[in-house]
Amino acid sequence: MSDTPYADLDPDRILDAVESVGLHADGRVLALNSYENRVYRVGIEDAPPLVAKFYRPGRWTDAAILEEHAFAAELVAADLSVVAPLKHAGATLHAFGGHRFALFPMRGGHAPELGDREVLTHLGRVLGRMHAVGDGQRFAHRGRLGIESHGEDAVHYLLENRWLPPDLEGNFERLAEALLDAMDACAERAGDVHELRLHGDCHPGNILWRDGQAHFVDLDDCLTGPAVQDLWMLAGRREDCAKPWAWLLEGYEQFRRFDRRELHLVETLRTLRLLHHNAWMARRWHDPAFPAAFPWFEAPRHWESVITQMQEQLAALHEPPPEPA
Incomplete structure (x- = not known):
């Protein structure tokens, strides 16, 4: 290429x-x-x-x-x-x-207001319907969301290609190993959860809100995985997520049952997104658009921030899962 x-x-x-x-x-x-x-x-x-x-x-x-x-x-x-x-x-x-x-x-709209109960209940209903469709068939050519594909591979790429400043590399490697172990433990607590076809990158920027309706865009990252992958980015951080989770699931379960065991995977998915995103940036660095748009990516301060986020995630992975209010 x-x-x-x-x-x-x-x-x-x-x-x-x-x-x-x-x-x-x-x-x-x-x-x-x-x-x-x-x-x-x-x-x-x-x-x-x-x-x-x-x-x-x-x-x-x-x-x-x-x-x-x-x-x-x-x-x-x-x-x-x-x-x-x-x-x-x-x-x-x-x-x-x-x-x-x-x-x-061409479609217009703005990001949904995630602090609003009616908005989150509506998003839950739409995702419940979307997942009912997604569960009807299986992907044959798309990827699968997993700790190995989005976590281990990301860590190996960053280390093998020497993206970390030398003085941070050891700390990053130790934290990554601890994160992978902790994510495996979360997966064991969740058990054998059901997987289906997903949007895959369901963050607010990929939802256009207009006239009281949600319009979903950009299925470029659609893949196979647990239903919670399309929900967790809409529920906010763990310290204030009880009500948002309750509102999302209130709408979702009007169309499809949600397996509460999947809540054990929320912090794993947040951690995988952190690792995968940084490896994605590194893999795309040969594209001139990336250094121009993200000049801070190579700076030691960025990698210090990544390590801080990894430490926070390690703590979060050992806490109980969110409990919808």
Whole structure:
């Protein structure tokens, strides 16, 4: 894979790609906030603008991308508000100039207010319905969320590629080993929990709230895992999460039973996100967009902060799970 995977993706190529599927662009291209992929708002003649998403080369197979698209279409067919790719020229995944891309309708909205009971109950209802659909089939080409894939692999990558300042490396390694052991213990307490197809990256930035409704976007990280993965980022930190959890589950269980044993996994999932995110940044550092956007990532102060967060997570992993009020 090229060290500069999007170097040739200039406005002319973006417009040519969009027009290759039979549309007529009006020349307007606006880059939207995205780093893993490249995403643009593209003006269309005599029609609303579209969102063009260019997939990072080498990350997903065509089969995995099409499985994402099929899952989104399945959710839409179940009358769930998910922003799914549009079909043009008989397909949702297109290729042009060495790039793969998909086109989506443009949707507006803002992040939901997570301190509001009605909002969280609504989000719980939507996720309960989404998971009822997600449990109906299985992914064949997407990943699975696990301690090894999102924890051990992340730690090994950071250590083997010497991302830690030398004076912090030993502390990081010891903490990582303790975290992995503690996460294994949490998994044992949770037991053999059921797994299903998930949104996978269900943080507030991937939910557009408009006119009292939640509209879910960006299924790029959809994968197989426990239902709680799509819930925990909406419930806040553990010190004030009892009511948010109760409100979420009040809505969720109108459509699907939630296994309370999965609450033992909340801090494990928070820890995995911390480790996986830092390894993701390191793996993408060859892309010029990353050093430009995150210049602090290589600074010792950042890694000192990571170690502090790891220490906090180690303590949290030994505490009881959240108890919905």
